[in-house]
Every structure is written in C-alpha cells, then in structure tokens.
Amino acid sequence: MFTAGLVKERVLTDKSFLPKLALSVLFFLFLTFLAGRFYVVVNKDVYPGVHMVMEFVGIIVAVCSSLMSWYDYKYKHELRMLILCLTFGGVALIEFAHAVSYLGMPAFITPNSVNKASTYWIIFNLLLSSGLVAAIFCGSKVKKVGQVTLLLTSFSLATLVLIVAVALFLPILPPMYNPVAGSQTQIKVILEYVVIFLLLLAAAKLLQKKQVAKQDYYLCLALVLGALSEVAFTFYSNAYDVYNLLGHVFKVFSYAFIFKALSDEAVGMLYETNSKLAEQRELLAHANRQLQEQDRLKDEFLANTNHELRTPLSAIIAFTELLMDPAAGELNDLQKDYLNEINDSGKELLVRINGFLDLSKIAAGKTVVYKEEFLVAELIEDIVRRMAPLFQNKGVVLETIPCPGGIKVLADKDKAGQVLTNLMSNALKFTAPNGIVIVEAGLEEATDSVNISVKDSGIGIDERDLEKIFNPFYQVDGAASRNFGGTGIGLTLAKKLVELNGGNITVSSRRSQGSVFTFTLPVAGREILGEVF
Known part of the structure; x- marks a missing residue:
C-alpha cells in the first residue's frame, strides 16, 4: 500500500520482511496463549478506568492518523489517503461513542449498557477494516476530488447521525450482547469474523508486493494485530475478562503501528522532497555559475x-x-x-x-572615481551652456534654478556631469517642441547631500514602469521608443555613476504629465579621494 522505500536503507528485502513479521505475530500469539492459560476476570471497579484509558489512546491515534492522511492527500492526491482520512475520522467519532457508552460512564444519549457499547464497537471495527481494505486495494492511484472539504464535513455529519440513530434505535437493532447469559451474541461473533476476514484480506494484498518498505511491515503487523484483537473478542465470555482486556490492548497496538506506518511515509515524503530540493539547488547553482x-x-x-x-x-x-x-x-x-x-x-x-x-x-569593477570638491552651480552652468543649443534647435525651453550659496559637493566632477548630461538628453528627447525642461538644485540637510533635479513636460512614464527604467537595455513602450531612438542604457549608466559617487537617483512621473529625475551627491567637507570600484 505504502510507497516503496525512498532510499536503500528504508527498504526491507523479501527475505527479511516475512521472518520479522512472523516473529512479531508469534510474540502476540504467545500473549494470547498466556491469556487463556491464566484466565481471570478483572475487577469491575478497576476495568472501566483501564478500558477508558485504552479507548482514548485509540481515539487520539485515530484522530492523528486522520489528520496525517488528510495532509498527505492534499499534497499527493492519492485516493487511498483520502479513504484513510475518512475512515479514521469516522472511527474516532464512533469509538468515542463506544467508550462513553460503557457501564460506569454517564448516560450517553440513552442509558448505557454492554450491548450499546458492543454495538458501537462492532460498527467502528467494520468501518475500520472496510476502509483499510479499500485503501490498500486502491494502491497509489491519484485522484483529485472536487469539494473535498465538503465531502469530509458531510461524512462527519453522517457519522454523527449514525451514532445518534444507534443510541435511539438500539432496542430494535440486533443485540450484540446477551445480559442474561452474560456473553456476546452469535451475530456479534459472526461480525467479528467478518472483520477478521477483511483485515487478513488486506494483509494478504499487502504481502503480494514484490518489494516492501519499512512502513509496509508496520502496516501488515497492524492488520494482523487487528485480526488477533478480533479473535480475542470472539473468545471472551465476560465483559471484564482477560480476553476482552487483551483485545483492547491489541487494538491499541494495531492503531499505533498504523500511525507508525503513516508517519514513516510522511517522513519518507519529506526526505524525498528535501532530496529533490537539494538537487534543484545544485542545478540552479550550476546554472547560476554558467x-x-x-x-x-x-x-x-x-x-x-x-x-x-x-x-x-x-x-x-x-x-x-x-x-x-x-x-x-x-x-x-x-x-x-x-x-x-x-x-x-x-x-x-x-x-x-x-x-x-x-x-x-x-x-568589471574597473571604473576609477576621482573625487574632488566643486561648486554645484558651476557643474550645472557648464552642462547647461554646452547643451543649450540643442534645446534651442528643438524649440524646448531650458530653465535653471541654481543651488543657493556656494555649496560644494565631493564627487567625480566628470561623472557627475555625465549623469546630468544623460538626464537632460533624456528630457530633451521625450519633450515636444514648446515644452519646458527645468534643472534645479537644492540642499538636503537631513541627508547632508545636494539634490539635482531635471524636470520635463514630456510624455511621462506609467507608474508600473518606474521600477524598470533603470534596468539595462529596458525601454518603456518599445514600439513608441523606436520613434525616439536610444539603446536603453542611459538611465542605467546614470544610476550606477551616481551610486559610485555615494548618491542615489529617483524618479517620479505620470503618463502625459512629464517626469522628474533627481540624483544626490554628498556635500563636501571630507578629504579628496581617489577610489577604484
């Protein structure tokens, strides 16, 4: 039923599987033999407490198995896991009804009795054995069921309705226990044999696998133990005797081994996922190096x-x-x-x-930056004077708002001029005749830097493109950009040159409303540097 081992250490060979299973079964058969050899009836004051502990252990394991199967189904969509989820969810609810219906417990819906508890017992065991058979015969069939949450909710509600119906209509249902004779009825014994047959059928199907995994061993052992548990219940003649107690013990062990099998498969799936992720990381690292x-x-x-x-x-x-x-x-x-x-x-x-x-x-990290102190106003004046004829030829108004006072910055003057030239060229390119371009500088005392802005009344940029325009070779609206020319590296180069000088560049723009590009340079006051980046 369960996935074959994911690594060699997790796979048992056929030679080791059967002897290990046989030894385990012989051990539990020996316990059954001892129970018959030293037959006792447990004190009525002691048994309910012991019984309740074992039942609630089984309920907790059933709930955990249902949840684990549910999460496994969500990721793998194997039909068997959905069946196990429904089966153990229903079993947990009905087994709870069985536990609280025992004598000595407060009345559950109707007065408690051994017959009532036995009826719930045989119902949830029939459900469990049928669900296990269905899951094992499904194999690893993948089926994504629509509205699976609705299915789980509907099944849970149907189980609750069944529990209430059994309690209310118990007098007209076939009796599972004869209080006069103090023993179980013939129909109860027959149904126990049906459960035994289903469990052994599932185990036989599991043994047909050519290669079995560690979790298959635990599951097969759980099925055999479940069958032995039912055998013990066919033997008991008193609701408090040692066979009844042994049957409950075997049932708890059976649940535990089923949970162990599910856990091993979940761990195996995680191991397989981690292995694939590690392999993908290595492939990605290799591709990244290339x-x-x-x-x-x-x-x-x-x-x-x-x-x-x-x-x-x-x-x-x-x-x-x-x-x-x-x-x-x-x-x-x-x-x-x-x-x-x-x-x-x-x-x-x-x-x-x-x-x-x-x-x-x-x-390539070969750009040399020669930092020096220079006046911001001089930088703007030089670039504006050099580019003014271009603006005049196109009929675009060029205005400057110089930085107040003799503010100096510490940067590579040539590269700062190159940045301003690129921004002004960009503004000129995308501004129609009779438009306007404004170059402005101002001191930003909070960051100890000077802001130099180039504002235009051009075609503007969509907000969704603002984060991309500094990427190499990226051009906004490629079809329209062909009307203006360019290679798409001007803004990328400006950004990198500004960052080499210890500043940053930003943009604000809207389509058809122009753009404002602003870059910063650190205010002078430090020693002149020559750095290689």
Whole structure:
C-alpha cells in the first residue's frame, strides 16, 4: 500500500520482511496463549478506568492518523489517503461513542449498557477494516476530488447521525450482547469474523508486493494485530475478562503501528522532497555559475568590441572635421551638409559606444572615481551652456534654478556631469517642441547631500514602469521608443555613476504629465579621494 522505500536503507528485502513479521505475530500469539492459560476476570471497579484509558489512546491515534492522511492527500492526491482520512475520522467519532457508552460512564444519549457499547464497537471495527481494505486495494492511484472539504464535513455529519440513530434505535437493532447469559451474541461473533476476514484480506494484498518498505511491515503487523484483537473478542465470555482486556490492548497496538506506518511515509515524503530540493539547488547553482561566466564573457566582449569600434570611429570623425576645414579646399553646400551629417552621426555613435564601454567597465569593477570638491552651480552652468543649443534647435525651453550659496559637493566632477548630461538628453528627447525642461538644485540637510533635479513636460512614464527604467537595455513602450531612438542604457549608466559617487537617483512621473529625475551627491567637507570600484 505504502510507497516503496525512498532510499536503500528504508527498504526491507523479501527475505527479511516475512521472518520479522512472523516473529512479531508469534510474540502476540504467545500473549494470547498466556491469556487463556491464566484466565481471570478483572475487577469491575478497576476495568472501566483501564478500558477508558485504552479507548482514548485509540481515539487520539485515530484522530492523528486522520489528520496525517488528510495532509498527505492534499499534497499527493492519492485516493487511498483520502479513504484513510475518512475512515479514521469516522472511527474516532464512533469509538468515542463506544467508550462513553460503557457501564460506569454517564448516560450517553440513552442509558448505557454492554450491548450499546458492543454495538458501537462492532460498527467502528467494520468501518475500520472496510476502509483499510479499500485503501490498500486502491494502491497509489491519484485522484483529485472536487469539494473535498465538503465531502469530509458531510461524512462527519453522517457519522454523527449514525451514532445518534444507534443510541435511539438500539432496542430494535440486533443485540450484540446477551445480559442474561452474560456473553456476546452469535451475530456479534459472526461480525467479528467478518472483520477478521477483511483485515487478513488486506494483509494478504499487502504481502503480494514484490518489494516492501519499512512502513509496509508496520502496516501488515497492524492488520494482523487487528485480526488477533478480533479473535480475542470472539473468545471472551465476560465483559471484564482477560480476553476482552487483551483485545483492547491489541487494538491499541494495531492503531499505533498504523500511525507508525503513516508517519514513516510522511517522513519518507519529506526526505524525498528535501532530496529533490537539494538537487534543484545544485542545478540552479550550476546554472547560476554558467550565467555568471557568460555574463563575464559578455562584458569582456562588449569592452573589447567598444575599444575596437571607437578607434576607427574616432578616425572617421577626425577626418570629417579636417574635410570641413576651409584649409582642405572649397566644398559646395551639398557636400557640407553631407559632412555635417557624417560628423553628427559619428559623434552620436561615439557617445553610445562610450556609454557601453563605461557600463562594461563598471560591471568589471574597473571604473576609477576621482573625487574632488566643486561648486554645484558651476557643474550645472557648464552642462547647461554646452547643451543649450540643442534645446534651442528643438524649440524646448531650458530653465535653471541654481543651488543657493556656494555649496560644494565631493564627487567625480566628470561623472557627475555625465549623469546630468544623460538626464537632460533624456528630457530633451521625450519633450515636444514648446515644452519646458527645468534643472534645479537644492540642499538636503537631513541627508547632508545636494539634490539635482531635471524636470520635463514630456510624455511621462506609467507608474508600473518606474521600477524598470533603470534596468539595462529596458525601454518603456518599445514600439513608441523606436520613434525616439536610444539603446536603453542611459538611465542605467546614470544610476550606477551616481551610486559610485555615494548618491542615489529617483524618479517620479505620470503618463502625459512629464517626469522628474533627481540624483544626490554628498556635500563636501571630507578629504579628496581617489577610489577604484
């Protein structure tokens, strides 16, 4: 019934299984022999207490087995586990009714009697043996039952209705105990044999397996013990004799071995899951190492390729500028336009190549940061003056709100200028003619830093894209971005350069309402540093 061993140590060979089972059965048969050899009737004042303890141990084990089977079914969806869950849940309820129906206990629904307790006893044993047979014959069949919670609730309610019905209609039910003769009835004995047959049938089915696991041994032993328990109950002639007591003891042991089998399977499932997780972790770690190696090779390729591309491109730009020099000879207007286009395109391509090169150098940890003290106002003034013609050509208004006072920052001035240039270029690209771009700086005393913001009235960014725009090569709305060009590394490079200088960069934006990019630089007041990252 239960899953074959998950590792070799958990599997018993056919040679060791049967002898071990036979020895265990012989031991319990010996106990049965001793019970007949030293037949006694337990004191009526002592037996109810002992009986109650054994019954409630059985009830607790049945509840635990039901819960364990339920959780096992939730994860594996094996039909046998659902059957076991229903079976042990019903058994726990009916066995409770049996325990509280014994003489000496307060009246349960109707006056208690040995016949009432015996009726509940035979009902829950028929349920238990039938459920075990059904579960074992199901094997490892997987079936996901819909509305399983409703099924469990309905079965529990039906069991409670059965318990109440038995108590109310006991006088018209076939008697299980004859109080006059002081012994069980013939029909009770016949039903005990039916239970024995079902339990042995389940055990025989289990023994047909070619390879059995440790939990199969415990389950098979539990089935045989259950059968021996019923045999003991066919022998007793007094409700308080040693056979009755032995039958209850065997029943408790049977439950315990069933619970042990379920526990071993649960532990085996956990072991198998952990083994799979460990294997997956190793595969993921190996894949991660491969990705890191590929990423390193990619960075090296980009760095080498950018170097190789920049050299001939620089030559093209240089010779273009020489041709544009009047000293090289007269050119007509069309030729001048062509050379200007070549020169502008070459410079734009060089900027992009330099961006890729900077990004690959940062990724490789080869970027050198030379920190110095400089005025924020000077930085903004230099960049604005350099880029003002571009804004004028497009018809975009460029305004500046300089940082008040002579506030200095400690950073790499060239890289800070590169960040501001990237942000202003980005704002210009996505702002239509007659729009406006504002560059503003201010002191943030709480963080001892200077905020430099670039605000535009451009197309804006959807809120869902704000967290992604700093990712390498990511472009918002790829189809629309093609109208504006770009490679998708400008903001990534700006973020990394800001972080190398000890600052951070943020963005706030809404679609069609413009954007505000703000980066920070630490206020001066420390020694000038030269650091390699």
